[in-house]
Amino acid sequence: MTPDLNHYIVLSAVLFALGFLGVLVRKNTLVIYMCLELMLVASTLALVAFSRFNDTMDGNVFVFFILTVAAAEVAVGLAIIVALFRKRQTVQVGELNQLRD
Template sequence: MIALLNHAPLFGLILNNGDTGPVVPAYGLPAYLLLSAVLFALGFIGVLLRKNTLVIYMCLELMLLASTLALVAFSHFQGTLDGAVFVFFILTIAAAEVAVGLAIIVALFRRRHTVSVEELNHLKH
C-alpha cells in the first residue's frame, strides 16, 4: 500500500526544482480520483453498515458527491465543460431524490413508528 502511494504517476507528481517553468501543482487528476474513490467507498460502507434509514440516505448522498468530484476533476483536467454541466443535473436529481426519499421515510414512520431497517422487514416474513 505504501509502495502504491509512493507510485509517482499515481499522484501526477512532477518534480520541479523551482528554476524553470510555471509551478505545476503536485496533486493532479489521479489525486482527485483517489479522493473520490475513498469518499465513494466510505459512503458504500455506510450504506451497508448503518441501520438508520436517514443515515443510509446521507451515505447515499456521500456517494453521489464522490461521483460529482470525479466529474469536476475530469472536466477541469480535460479542458471541457461537459463534466461540470453534468454536475448541475446530478445536483438537481439529488435534491429531488432527497425530497421524495424523506417524504417516504416520514410516511413510513407514521405507519410503523420506526426508521430502523432491521424492523422494516415485513416483506421478508
C-alpha cells in the same frame, strides 16, 4: 507538486467507498440516505476533476444536473421515510421486515 488528476480520482473513490460502507453497515434509514448523498458527491468530485483536467465543460454541466436530481431525490426519499415512520413508528431497517416474514 500540484495535485494532478490521480489524486482527485483516488480521493473521490475513497469518499465513494466510505459512503458505500455506510450504506452497508448502518441500520438507521436516514443515515443510510446521508451515505447515499456522500456517494453522489464523490461522483460529482470525479466529474469536476475530469472536466478540469481535460479542458471540457460537459462534466461541469453534468454536475449541474446531478445537483438538481439529488435535490428532488432527497425530497421524495425523505417524504417516503416520513410516511414509513407514520405507518410503522420506526426507521430502523432491522425492524422493517414485513415483506420478509
